[in-house]
Amino acid sequence: MASSAGVVNIRRDVDDKFYRYRMPVLLTKIEGKGNGIKTVIPNMADVARALSRPPTYPTKFFGCELGAQTSVDEKNDxxxxxxxxxxxxxxxxxxxxxEKFVLCRACKNPETDLVVTTKNRHEDIVRDCKACGELTGVDMRHKLTTFILKNPPKNAKKGKKKGGNGEANNGNGDEGAEDDGGGSDDELTQRIKAEAAELNTDAALAKEDWSVDTSEEAVRARVKALEGSMAAAVLAGDDEGGDDDDGADGPYGVLGVWIEENRADAGAVQVYKKAQELGIEKKHKTVLVLIQALFDTNVVAQIPTYAPLLVKMVTSEKHQKALLGGVERLVGIAHPELVPAVPKILMALYQVGVLDEEVVTQWGTHVSKKYVDKDISKRVRKASEPFLKWLEEADDDDDDEDEED
Structure with a gap:
């Protein structure tokens, strides 16, 4: 079976739960037998996304290190x-x-881009660090560098080395510039702990790509729509609070609208503290609200960012069902274009450890009109079939291994 789900720090040597750079745990699945046996990495695309690298790079790296052939079907992940x-x-x-192709050699921050530099017709690959501004080279003797040069990142920046000192130009005229306001990652995490786990939003969130229109007009329109839908959403919770809680002016509606209005400035810790302030941080209806208010069409990429918040708040089977109800409303009502992405959304939630296999399997086989109408419920569950099939096959593999033992 695939390895247990969860998220880890990108730098696994950093033992800090507030370290902001996280990635899904790499999952594996053995397929085939004899000479046809192979190792499939079902969440390579998600891991690579967290590292801001094409998934072909780490896959090819594995092949280079293991002396094994690799194959890639990007269309089907x-x-x-x-x-x-x-x-x-x-x-x-x-x-x-x-270590070799992501972390900045100067500050060990993973927030880097790969840049191909050219000097006297000789190409090198360097890491352009967004945190400290340094450009640090990779070991060009590694076999992967040949693959990278032939298959550069789609948004790769090209730079020319400056004559004389061999330094690379990062393309914006700020060679080697220091980040005056960010400080090191260690300083940031110390500040988080010292200030009751408050995030340094200027340094951390300003670099997030929310891919959403944050103009006043757009926010106002979304808030208005959210106010209208939030009451209907929380009414489905049925056993937490009364009528006073379930309106747009109740704590759940207030939380949802607050998240939307503060999307650009609020991180996971602030959201949790707001829920605490409203007295609903332990309620399963809160999870239903969070899924609708926190996520947009980039939900798969956003889930790892909010994984610590979800892990802290999804504490029972009832919470997991509310989580799935939120997914139904997110993809079935707010963003119908996301329906084909349901397997990836479920996989991302499974990877961060907030969905149990039994709960999601039961959900997938029982249509319900608790959170959405029946037609939407059927459509979302139908779309989830590839993920449910993967879970089933993974169980079968486990059973086969037990029999062999």
Whole structure:
């Protein structure tokens, strides 16, 4: 079966639950037998997204390190390394990829872009760090560099090395510029702890790509729509609070509208503190509200960002059902174009450890009109079938292994 779900710090040597750079735990699934045996990495696209690298890079890196052939089907998110490889071993190799091709050599921050530089017709690859402004080279002797040069990132920046000192130009004229306001990541995490886990929004959230229109007009329109839908959403909770709680002016409606109005400035900690202030941080209806208010069409990429908040607030089967109800409303009503992405959304939630296999399997086989109308409920569950099938097949693999033992 695929390895247990969860999220980890991108730098696994950093033992800090408030470390803001997180990624899903790399999952593996062994398929085939004999000479046809292979290791499939079902969440490689999600891991690579967290690292801001194309998923082909770490996949090819594994192949280089293991001396194994790899195959990629980007359209269907299939990333394969030939042979049977232990998940723990691949995670160690991923650490190596991160060290060599992601982390800034100067400040060890993972917030870097790969840049191809050219000097005298010789191409090099450097890491352009958004945190400290340094440009640090990668080891061009590694076999992966040949693959990267032939398959540069789609948004890769090209730079020319400055004559004389061999430094690269990052393309914006700010060579080696320091970040005056951000400070190091260690300083940031210390500040978080010292200020009751409040995030440094200037340094952290300003770099988030929310991909949403934050103009006053757009926010006003979304708030108005949210006020209208929030009351209907929380009424489905049925056993927490009364009529006073369930209106747009009740605590759940207030929380939802507050999140929308403060989307650009509020992180996971602030959202939790707002729920605490309203006295609803332990209620399952709060989870229903969070899914609708926090996420938009980039939900799959956004889930790891809010994983610590979800893990803290999803504490029972009832909470998980509310979480799934929120997904139904998010993709079935707010963003119908997301229906085909339901398997990826469920996989992302499963990976961060807020969905149990039994709960999501039961949900997937029982249409309900509790949170949405029956037609939408059927449509969302139908779309979830690839994920449910993956869970079932993973169980079958476990059973086969038990029989062999």
């Amino acid at each position: 299939r990333y394969i390394v030939n042979g049977a490889h232990d998940a723990a071993r691949l995670r160690e190799l991923l650490d190596g990829f991160i």
